[in-house]
Amino acid sequence: MHDNAVFSHKVLPYFLIAPQLIITLVFFIWPAGQALYQSFLIEDAFGFSVEFVWFENFIYLLEDPEYWNSVRVTFVFSALVALVGMILALLLAAMADRVVKGAGAYKTLLIWPYAVAPVVAAVLWWLMFNPSMGVLPFWMDLFGYDWNHYVNSGEAMTVVVIASAWKQISYNFLFFLAGLQAIPRSLIEAAAIDGASPFKRFWQIVFPLLSPTAFFLLVVNIVYAFFETFGVIHATTLGGPGSSTKTLVYKVYEDGFVGLDLGGSAAQSVILMIIVITLTVVQFRYVEKKVQY
Amino acid sequence: MVENRPWLTVTRHLVLILGVFVIGFPIWIALVASTNSSSEFVSGLMPLWFGDEGFGNFRRVLSNEERVLGVSVSASWMMWNSFIMAMVIAVGKIVISILSAYAIVYFRFPFRKTCFWLIFLTLMLPVEVRILPTYEVVASLGMLNSYAGLTIPLIASATATFLFRQFFMSVPSSLMEAARIDGAGPFKFFKDILLPLSVNNIAALFVILFIYGWNQYLWPLLITTDEDYYTIVMVIKRLMSAGEGNIPWNIIMTTTILAMLPPVIVVLGMQKLFVKGLIEQEK
Amino acid sequence: MATVSLKNINKTYANGHQAIENLNLDITDGEMLVLVGPSGCGKSTSLRMVAGLETISGGDLYIDDVRVNNLEPSERDIAMVFQNYALYPHMSVYQNMAYGLKNRKVPKDEIQKKVEKAAEILEITNLLHNKPGQLSGGQRQRVAMGRAIVRNPKVFLFDEPLSNLDAKLRVQMRIEIKRLQQEFATTAIYVTHDQVEAMTLADRLVVMNEGNVEQVGPPIELYEKPATQFVAGFLGSPAMNFLDASLNGNRLTLSPDVVLDLNDPNLPTGAHDLEVVLGIRPEHMEACDEAGADFTLSVDMIEPLGADTLLYGYFPGTDTLITSEQPGKQQFKRGHRLALRIDRERCHLFDKATGKRLGS
Numbered sequence: 001m002h003d004n005a006v007f008s009h010k011v012l013p014y015f016l017i018a019p020q021l022i023i024t025l026v027f028f029i030w031p032a033g034q035a036l037y038q039s040f041l042i043e044d045a046f047g048f049s050v051e052f053v054w055f056e057n058f059i060y061l062l063e064d065p066e067y068w069n070s071v072r073v074t075f076v077f078s079a080l081v082a083l084v085g086m087i088l089a090l091l092l093a094a095m096a097d098r099v100v101k102g103a104g105a106y107k108t109l110l111i112w113p114y115a116v117a118p119v120v121a122a123v124l125w126w127l128m129f130n131p132s133m134g135v136l137p138f139w140m141d142l143f144g145y146d147w148n149h150y151v152n153s154g155e156a157m158t159v160v161v162i163a164s165a166w167k168q169i170s171y172n173f174l175f176f177l178a179g180l181q182a183i184p185r186s187l188i189e190a191a192a193i194d195g196a197s198p199f200k201r202f203w204q205i206v207f208p209l210l211s212p213t214a215f216f217l218l219v220v221n222i223v224y225a226f227f228e229t230f231g232v233i234h235a236t237t238l239g240g241p242g243s244s245t246k247t248l249v250y251k252v253y254e255d256g257f258v259g260l261d262l263g264g265s266a267a268q269s270v271i272l273m274i275i276v277i278t279l280t281v282v283q284f285r286y287v288e289k290k291v292q293y
Numbered sequence: 294m295v296e297n298r299p300w301l302t303v304t305r306h307l308v309l310i311l312g313v314f315v316i317g318f319p320i321w322i323a324l325v326a327s328t329n330s331s332s333e334f335v336s337g338l339m340p341l342w343f344g345d346e347g348f349g350n351f352r353r354v355l356s357n358e359e360r361v362l363g364v365s366v367s368a369s370w371m372m373w374n375s376f377i378m379a380m381v382i383a384v385g386k387i388v389i390s391i392l393s394a395y396a397i398v399y400f401r402f403p404f405r406k407t408c409f410w411l412i413f414l415t416l417m418l419p420v421e422v423r424i425l426p427t428y429e430v431v432a433s434l435g436m437l438n439s440y441a442g443l444t445i446p447l448i449a450s451a452t453a454t455f456l457f458r459q460f461f462m463s464v465p466s467s468l469m470e471a472a473r474i475d476g477a478g479p480f481k482f483f484k485d486i487l488l489p490l491s492v493n494n495i496a497a498l499f500v501i502l503f504i505y506g507w508n509q510y511l512w513p514l515l516i517t518t519d520e521d522y523y524t525i526v527m528v529i530k531r532l533m534s535a536g537e538g539n540i541p542w543n544i545i546m547t548t549t550i551l552a553m554l555p556p557v558i559v560v561l562g563m564q565k566l567f568v569k570g571l572i573e574q575e576k
Numbered sequence: 577m578a579t580v581s582l583k584n585i586n587k588t589y590a591n592g593h594q595a596i597e598n599l600n601l602d603i604t605d606g607e608m609l610v611l612v613g614p615s616g617c618g619k620s621t622s623l624r625m626v627a628g629l630e631t632i633s634g635g636d637l638y639i640d641d642v643r644v645n646n647l648e649p650s651e652r653d654i655a656m657v658f659q660n661y662a663l664y665p666h667m668s669v670y671q672n673m674a675y676g677l678k679n680r681k682v683p684k685d686e687i688q689k690k691v692e693k694a695a696e697i698l699e700i701t702n703l704l705h706n707k708p709g710q711l712s713g714g715q716r717q718r719v720a721m722g723r724a725i726v727r728n729p730k731v732f733l734f735d736e737p738l739s740n741l742d743a744k745l746r747v748q749m750r751i752e753i754k755r756l757q758q759e760f761a762t763t764a765i766y767v768t769h770d771q772v773e774a775m776t777l778a779d780r781l782v783v784m785n786e787g788n789v790e791q792v793g794p795p796i797e798l799y800e801k802p803a804t805q806f807v808a809g810f811l812g813s814p815a816m817n818f819l820d821a822s823l824n825g826n827r828l829t830l831s832p833d834v835v836l837d838l839n840d841p842n843l844p845t846g847a848h849d850l851e852v853v854l855g856i857r858p859e860h861m862e863a864c865d866e867a868g869a870d871f872t873l874s875v876d877m878i879e880p881l882g883a884d885t886l887l888y889g890y891f892p893g894t895d896t897l898i899t900s901e902q903p904g905k906q907q908f909k910r911g912h913r914l915a916l917r918i919d920r921e922r923c924h925l926f927d928k929a930t931g932k933r934l935g936s
Contacts, residue, residue, distance in 0.1 A: 014402065017393040031429070099302070108564060113316060269425070272421070470649070
C-alpha cells in the first residue's frame with residue numbers, strides 16, 4: 001500500500017479533487033437530496049401551493065395498483081433480459097473458448113453490438129417485428145402465428161426483452177470468455193484423464209468455477225435492465241399496450257415530465273435509489289469476495 | 294486442447310456461425326432498409342435485399358433535404374453534436390477522475406475518506422433515478438440547451454476514479470520514492486511517470502466512455518428543446534413517433550446506421566485495448 | 577564526500593508503534609556502514625529516515641554537519657538503490673539514469689557525458705536504449721546502481737538491493753558494489769537481512785533488533801566478540817550453538833558429565849550458580865579421541881557441503897540440537913558417535929537473564 005509513499009502537500013490535493021467533487025455535489029448529491037425532500041411534499045402543477053405531507057406520497061404510491069404493476073413489469077423484464085442475454089452469451093463463449101481457428105474473428109463479429117445505443121437496438125428489432133411488413137412476423141405467419149405487439153402485451157414484452165438482451169450479449173460474452181480462459185487448462189486436463197466427457201467437464205468443473213463471473217454479470221445485467229433501457233421503451237412501446245411494458249424508470253419519467261406529479265415522481269426516485277444502493281452493495285460484497293481469492 | 298473430436302469442433306463452429314448470423318441480422322436489415330425507398334415499407338414483406346436508393350437516402354439524411362428528419366437540422370450537424378458530447382464526456386471524465394484518483398492515492402489530507410465516499414455515492418445515483426431534480430438544477434443554472442448542460446452533469450465518474458485508483462495502487466511505491474530522490478515533485482511525478490504509465494488505461498477507458506457519451510439518450514432528451522443541440526441518437530425516436538403506416542423506415546434506418554457507425558468503429562478499431570479495459574474495470 | 581550522523585533518532589508511527597528507539601550512529605567519510613537484522617528490526621526504517629522518505633519523530637539527522645530533518649529527499653544529495661530497483665518502466669536505461677540530473681537542470685551535454693561514463697563503469701553501454709522490461713535481473717541491478725552513481729551524491733543508500741537476485745548473481749553483484757563503493761570512496765549505508773552480505777560488505781556493521789542497536793563495530797570484531805547472545809546467534813553460518821549452563825567461579829557446568837574449566841580472568845568473580853548460556857560455533861568443536869573429549873555426539877543427520885560436512889545431534893542429556901562442522905573429506909554415517917572437544921579459547925558466555933556477554 002501507499003501509506004508511506006505520499007507527498008506532504010496540504011493544499012494541492014484539494015485542487016486536484018475539486019472538479020470531481022464539485023460536479024458530484026452539484027449534479028448528484030444535491031438533486032438526490034432534492035428528490036428526498038420533494039418526496040415529502042405535495043405541490044400543485046403550477047407551484048402555487050406546497051404542502052409537507054410526510055410519507056403520504058409513499059403511502060399513495062404503495063397503494064396504487066399501477067405502481068405495483070410497474071414493479072412486476074420491471075422484475076419480469078429484468079429477469080428475462082438477464083437470463084436471455086447471459087445464456088446465449090455463455091453458449092457462445094463456451095464454444096469460442098475451445099475454438100482454435102478463427103477465434104479472433106468470432107470475437108470481433110460478436111462484440112460490436114456493445115457499441116450500439118439501446119434505443120438504436122430497439123428501433124432495429126421494432127422494424128423486424130413490425131406486424132404489417134416485418135420479416136419475423138412474416139415467417140411466423142408461415143407457421144400460422146399471427147404476431148401483433150401493438151395489442152398483445154406478451155409480444156410487446158418479447159420485443160423489448162430481445163432488443164435489450166441483444167445489445168448486452170457482447171458484454172456478457174467478453175466476461176464469460178475471460179472467465180473461461182482464466183480456468184487453468186491443467187484442471188480440465190486432469191478431468192479428462194479422470195474420464196469425464198466434454199459435457200460433464202463443462203458442468204462439473206468449468207461451470208462451478210465460472211459462477212463468480214455469472215453472479216457478477218447477473219447483477220450488472222439487472223442494473224442495466226433496470227436503469228439503462230429507458231430508451232428501448234421510450235422509442236417503441238411507450239410502456240404499452242396498456243401498461244404492460246411500463247418499467248419503473250419509464251414511470252418516473254412519465255409521472256414527472258408528462259404527468260407533472262412532482263411529489264409522486266420524487267417518491268419513486270427515492271425508492272429507485274434504495275434499489276440501486278442495494279444492488280451496488282451486493283455487487284461490492286462480491287468484489288470483496290473475489291479479492292480474497 | 295485436451296482432445297480432438299472432429300464433430301465437436303464442427304458443432305462449435307456451427308453454433309458460433311449461427312450466433313454471428315443472429316447477432317448480425319438486425320444490421321443486415323438496417324443496411325438493406327437504408328438502400329430502399331419508403332414505398333417498400335407500406336405493407337407486405339419488407340425488403341430483404343439492397344435497393345438502389347442508398348446514395349439518395351444517405352444524401353438526404355446527411356443534408357436533411359426536404360426536411361426528411363422532421364427537424365430543422367441535418368444528420369451531419371447532429372452527428373457533430375453527438376461527437377462533441379461524446380468527446381467532452383470521455384475526456385472530461387478521464388481528466389477529473391485521474392486527478393481525483395491521484396489526490397486520493399498519493400496524498401493524505403483531512404476528509405480524504407469523506408471525499409472518497411462522496412465520489413463512491415455517484416455510483417448509486419444514475420441519472421435515471423433523479424431525473425426531475427437534476428433537470429431542475431441544470432435549469433436553474435441556465436444550462437438547458439447548451440453543450441455545457443449536455444456534458445458537465447455527466448462527467449463525474451466513480452468507475453473511472455476507481456479504475457485509476459486501482460491502477461495507481463498497483464504502481465510500486467518505490468517508483469514514487471525514486472522520483473522524489475530524483476528531484477520530482479507532485480507535478481513532475483504525475484507528468485513524467487504516472488501519466489505515461491497510465492496510457493493504456495486511458496485509451497481503454499476512452500473507448501468505453503466515448504460510447505457511453507455517444508449513446509446518451511434520456512439526458513439530451515430532457516435538457517434540449519432547441520433543435521440545434523439535438524443528437525443523432527435522439528432524433529431516431531422523433532422519426533418513430535410519426536404514427537404507424539407513416540414511419541419513414543428507410544430514413545430511420547439510414548439515420549440508425551449513421552448513429553451506430555462512430556462507436557462501432559471506435560470499438561472495433563481499439564478492440565484489444567477496449568476488451569482489456571472493460572474486463573479490468575470490474576476488478 | 578560526507579559524514580552522516582544520527583543523534584537520538586526516534587520513530588513512532590501514527591498507530592503508536594515505536595519502530596526506532598534512540599538511535600545514535602556516526603558514519604565517517606567514505607565508510608560503508610551496513611545495517612543488519614531480522615525483518616521488522618527497524619533497519620529499513622532507519623535508512624528511509626536518512627533518505628527523507630520517512631519522517632523523523634524525534635532527534636536530529638546531520639549530513640555534513642547540516643541538520644536535514646526537514647529537507648526533501650532530493651535536497652539531501654543522496655542516492656538510493658531500491659530492493660525492486662524502482663526503474664521507470666516507460667523510460668529507456670539512458671532516460672532512467674538521466675532523470676535525476678534533468679530535474680536538477682544539468683546541461684544536456686553534461687548529462688550525456690555523465691550517463692555514458694557511468695554506463696561504461698557498469699558495462700551497460702550497449703543497453704542504454706533498452707527499456708527496463710527487456711533487461712535481466714542483474715542488468716536492472718546495474719542500471720539502478722548507475723542511476724545512483726551518475727549523480728555523484730554525498731551518500732549512497734542501499735535498501736536490500738541484492739535480495740531479488742539468484743544466489744550466484746548475488747555474490748557477483750556484492751563484489752561489484754564493494755568495488756564501486758571503494759572506487760568512488762562515497763559514504764554508504766547498506767541495509768540487508770543477509771548476514772553473509774553484511775559481513776563481506778561492511779567497514780562497520782550495525783546489528784539491530786526490535787528497534788534497538790545491539791552492537792556496532794567491524795564485522796570481524798562482532799563475529800569474534802559478540803556483545804549479546806542475539807548478535808552471536810545472528811552472525812555466522814552455520815549459526816552458533818547455545819547451551820544452558822551454570823557458572824561457579826571459572827567452572828562451567830553444562831551437564832553432570834560435562835564440566836569445563838575456563839581460564840578467563842574477566843569472568844565475574846564469585847559467580848555462584850549463575851545461570852548462563854554457552855555459545856560455541858560449530859567449527860570450534862574439534863573431533864578427538866575418546867580420552868580428550870568433552871562429550872560424544874550421536875550423529876542424527878549429516879549434510880555434506882563438499883568442503884565441510886555439517887553433523888547434527890542432541891547434546892548428551894539435553895534436548896538441544898547442536899551442529900558440528902567437520903572437514904569434508906571424512907566420511908560419516910548416521911548413528912556415528914563423534915568424540916568432540918570444545919575449544920576453551922572460543923567459548924562465549926552470556927548472562928541468561930540479560931543476554932549480555934560475560935568475560936572477554
